[in-house]
Amino acid sequence: MNELPIDARFRDSDTGELIANCLVCNKELVKSQSEYFVERIFRRLPKLGIVEPIFEYAMCSSCAETMRKQLSKDSLMKIEAYFMENLQVHANAHSNTENCLMTGNSIESSAEFSFHAHCKGDQMLQSIFPYAISNQAMEEISQLLSPETIDELDRFKGKYFNGPPELAEILNSRRFVPL
Numbered sequence: 001m002n003e004l005p006i007d008a009r010f011r012d013s014d015t016g017e018l019i020a021n022c023l024v025c026n027k028e029l030v031k032s033q034s035e036y037f038v039e040r041i042f043r044r045l046p047k048l049g050i051v052e053p054i055f056e057y058a059m060c061s062s063c064a065e066t067m068r069k070q071l072s073k074d075s076l077m078k079i080e081a082y083f084m085e086n087l088q089v090h091a092n093a094h095s096n097t098e099n100c101l102m103t104g105n106s107i108e109s110s111a112e113f114s115f116h117a118h119c120k121g122d123q124m125l126q127s128i129f130p131y132a133i134s135n136q137a138m139e140e141i142s143q144l145l146s147p148e149t150i151d152e153l154d155r156f157k158g159k160y161f162n163g164p165p166e167l168a169e170i171l172n173s174r175r176f177v178p179l
């Protein structure tokens, strides 16, 4: 698998540094050359002409796997089917963050969006990752989730969101669904 150094899109927006610890288990990820995922969630404030990070975190592959297991099988199957179906439609949306992986729409036209990378140490692994998910795709994915899965994601957000309270209200807990 090709690798590239982790670029600014997947770094801590305050410090510009790599996000070096797992949100859930706090394991060190960069020096230990671990495999992990980075998600950064943004909203666009068109009147101010700015893009604001709402939340950004890294999760080690073991915690990501544990989280998947906590979600209902029904939700996971539906998400997988949604992914496969939309990937085929927007095949050339692979591996970039300019267009939504699922809808193919420009991220510049998305009011809220997330960036996803699969990393190892200080490198990003190039596969279907890195990619972007628009709020439109997120709404479609939300409709596939069982009530049990939504409860689980709400609990996860309550436990691990560590940003300012005003952003807690904005952050959609569905964003934590493992994609």
Ligand SMILES: [Zn+2]
Binding pocket: 022, 023, 024, 025, 026, 027, 059, 060, 061, 062, 063, 064
């Ligand atoms: Zn972890």
